[in-house]
Amino acid sequence: MILKQFEKAKTTVLTKENKHAKILANDVTIKAQLKNLLKLDQKTFARYLISRDPIAGKIPTSEINEIIESSIKCGTDEATKLLNKYKTQSPTEISKELNLNLKLEDEQDTMDFIYFGLFESPRDITIYTSNIKKATNILEEIKANYFKSNFIDIVLAHEIFHYIEHHDRNLYSNTRQINLWSLGKLYTHKSTLICTGEIAGMSFAKTLLSLDFDPTILDYIFLLAFDYDKADKLYKQIIKYS
C-alpha cells in the first residue's frame, strides 16, 4: 500500500504557539465541524476516500456505488469473522492472537510525514502514540470530547485490516480492478485501487469496535492537531460529498 489514510499527513511546520493559538481562536468552528462530520454516514466518507485515490478519475461513475458497498462489506465481514473467532473487541488482544509485532512509538524521527499507524509486511504494526495523543489533548482542551472510543484502538484496528489484506489475495480490496486503457480487444491494462482497502479498513474498525461514527473522521482530527488551516480545507472537501 503506497498511500493510506491515517498513515501519513504532510503538514507545514508552524511554531507550537502559533498552532495552538489558531486552534483556540477557532474552537467554535472546530466544534461545529466535528458535529457535522459525526452526522455523516459511511457512504459519504467512502466517496471522499474514493476522491483521494490516485486514479480516482479513471473510475467509471457507474461503478462507484458497487465499489463503496463491496468495500464496506469487505471490512465488516472480516471484522465479524475475527469477533466470532476470538470473542473480543480489543484490537490489542486480537494483535496477540494474530501474532503481530505491535510497537507503540512515542517519538518519530522523520518530519516529512506525520504517522499515526503503520503496517509493515509481514506482521509489524507501529502505532505513533504521541501523535495520536496530540489530537486527543486538543479535543480535551477545546472541550470537544465527543468520543468515548480510544483513538489508539481505532488506528490499530485499521492497521490490523491492512495485515489481513496483505495476507489474503482473494480479498475484495485486492481483487477489484478497473480498466485503465485497452488495445482493442487484445489487451486491457487494469489496476487495483487504494481506496477499496481504505474504505474497508475504516469499515473494519467501525464494526470491530462497534463505533457509532465513521472513523474516517480521524483524518480531520489528526490533521487538526498539526495544521488547523489544512483541517479546515479537508472539512470542506469531505462535506461536499454529503
Ligand SMILES: [Zn+2]
Ligand atoms: Zn490505511
